Amino acid sequence: MSAIMTSTKNSSALGYQSFKIGEFSFDRCEYFAYINCPTAEHIISIDDFLRALMRDVAWGFFYGTVAFDDVFGTINHYGNVDVYLGTKHAEWKHAGRDYIENFKSDELMDLFKAILSDWTNEGFDPFAAPQETGTAWGPKRGNEDRLISRQREVAKRMVGIPGDAPLRTDEGGYPVNRAFPDVDQEQPVIEAEPGFEGELHAYNFFGYLSRSDVTWNPSVVSVIRQSLFCPTTEEYVLPIDHGNDRVEWFLQLSDEIVWDIKDGETSTPLATVTMRAGDVSAMPGDIRHQGQSSKRCMLLVWENGSPEILDMIRKGTAPMVPVTF
Amino acid sequence: MATEYNTVFASIDNYRKGGVQCLNEDAKRYAFSNIYEVAATNKPYDRIVVAKNLDYTIEVCRAEGRSGWMACAHDEFVIAMDYDVVVHYLKLADDTMIDRDKDGFQSIKSAPEGQKMGRIFLKRGHQALLPENTAYSFQADKPATLMFQTILGDESIEKWAEICQH
Numbered sequence: 001m002s003a004i005m006t007s008t009k010n011s012s013a014l015g016y017q018s019f020k021i022g023e024f025s026f027d028r029c030e031y032f033a034y035i036n037c038p039t040a041e042h043i044i045s046i047d048d049f050l051r052a053l054m055r056d057v058a059w060g061f062f063y064g065t066v067a068f069d070d071v072f073g074t075i076n077h078y079g080n081v082d083v084y085l086g087t088k089h090a091e092w093k094h095a096g097r098d099y100i101e102n103f104k105s106d107e108l109m110d111l112f113k114a115i116l117s118d119w120t121n122e123g124f125d126p127f128a129a130p131q132e133t134g135t136a137w138g139p140k141r142g143n144e145d146r147l148i149s150r151q152r153e154v155a156k157r158m159v160g161i162p163g164d165a166p167l168r169t170d171e172g173g174y175p176v177n178r179a180f181p182d183v184d185q186e187q188p189v190i191e192a193e194p195g196f197e198g199e200l201h202a203y204n205f206f207g208y209l210s211r212s213d214v215t216w217n218p219s220v221v222s223v224i225r226q227s228l229f230c231p232t233t234e235e236y237v238l239p240i241d242h243g244n245d246r247v248e249w250f251l252q253l254s255d256e257i258v259w260d261i262k263d264g265e266t267s268t269p270l271a272t273v274t275m276r277a278g279d280v281s282a283m284p285g286d287i288r289h290q291g292q293s294s295k296r297c298m299l300l301v302w303e304n305g306s307p308e309i310l311d312m313i314r315k316g317t318a319p320m321v322p323v324t325f
Numbered sequence: 326m327a328t329e330y331n332t333v334f335a336s337i338d339n340y341r342k343g344g345v346q347c348l349n350e351d352a353k354r355y356a357f358s359n360i361y362e363v364a365a366t367n368k369p370y371d372r373i374v375v376a377k378n379l380d381y382t383i384e385v386c387r388a389e390g391r392s393g394w395m396a397c398a399h400d401e402f403v404i405a406m407d408y409d410v411v412v413h414y415l416k417l418a419d420d421t422m423i424d425r426d427k428d429g430f431q432s433i434k435s436a437p438e439g440q441k442m443g444r445i446f447l448k449r450g451h452q453a454l455l456p457e458n459t460a461y462s463f464q465a466d467k468p469a470t471l472m473f474q475t476i477l478g479d480e481s482i483e484k485w486a487e488i489c490q491h
């Protein structure tokens with residue numbers, strides 16, 4: 001007979017809190033996060049868990065599925081969120097080990113923020129590339145509430161326009177990242193005719209990106225209705241496996257990312273997509289994607305945030321591929 | 326030892342594509358293309374759709390010489406992706422020069438009347454606003470790649486089978 005394990009870990013022995021919501025409970029030790037639910041126990045390396053949790057929190061559960069790994073994750077229904085174990089994995093489902101529970105978004109967000117705050121030790125920045133931060137290991141040691149409460153920059157029209165999200169500068173606390181010393185920092189020359197000063201707008205987009213202090217965390221630089229240009233800088237591994245509920249697009253601006261593609265429902269590997277500077281690729285709405293970048297690079301993530309798509313997702317009519325040819 | 330990082334950008338005359346390596350998957354679902362290849366292999370200022378999400382698009386063109394005048398009823402954005410391009414702006418003198426009910430850019434057939442607003446000199450990686458209801462025209466001394474955030478219009482060109490891996 002198959003056993004259902006429950007955690008024997010006592011978070012408090014190491015100075016950490018234990019957390020519970022619905023039938024899910026969360027504990028941590030020096031090296032791992034323990035997730036328990038009525039059908040199973042699952043463990044995830046604590047650094048991976050915190051990096052994934054950071055994205056789920058910062059992105060408000062994002063679009064569709066945020067998979068911490070092949071087993072555990074969240075599914076956003078915009079107002080309420082599923083927490084699942086095994087639901088997106090063929091073998092877990094086959095064994096009847098899968099469990100899913102729905103929560104109000106703000107209640108789950110409060111819990112996730114509390115876990116992130118309590119379990120993130122001083123010196124560990126879950127947004128940073130591994131070479132740019134300390135470790136997550138060991139007993140409780142201070143906190144990094146300042147780093148984990150960073151707000152992502154969201155432009156209403158375009159960054160740098162007076163009154164809109166500001167550009168990144170040395171003075172603003174955004175020095176050029178160590179991996180982009182060769183990215184030109186000059187701003188475009190704008191020659192406005194008399195009477196049109198303040199009507200022409202441009203900025204150094206690559207320069208702006210070279211000053212990103214986080215990895216795998218898109219910010220919004222320009223907006224047309226619900227068309228959102230969300231560029232980001234990427235280094236090492238995307239801490240989540242993203243299963244969008246709609247099509248999204250990637251445009252590789254510099255260097256290279258290799259994307260592992262899996263089936264969104266079963267976790268079966270489907271493909272790898274290698275993207276080099278100038279490459280454009282859609283991510284279908286029925287897959288999961290996880291990127292790997294050997295050197296910090298610039299990626300344009302392009303999202304459609306329209307309510308029209310939300311209706312289509314609810315009715316199951318949102319297209320899974322952007323075009324057929 | 327400190328690492329010397331080298332950022333790899335590409336250009337209309339120097340790009341190296343990646344691709345989709347399939348296990349059990351159809352590469353066409355990824356509509357995989359490369360903007361520099363599209364710019365290198367198309368006519369100047371033909372606006373080729375390289376990404377589409379319902380009606381929203383990312384379009385690419387080869388900039389070479391002086392373009393005609395275009396305008397749009399909604400904002401657009403342009404990014405110079407390799408070489409220098411100058412954007413000229415003109416305040417449209419009259420409201421009937423473009424159809425305000427249409428999405429996407431519209432070519433203005435005859436030279437539009439209006440007040441010169443100025444110019445922006447774009448270098449690689451610079452993004453400019455192409456404001457709604459404002460005419461613009463590009464100038465590039467040598468072939469360059471422009472990338473647009475916009476909405477599908479009558480003049481947007483879709484040729485997926487030609488540009489995408491399949």
Ligand SMILES: [Fe+2]
Nearest residue numbers: 242244248289
């Ligand atoms: Fe994604």
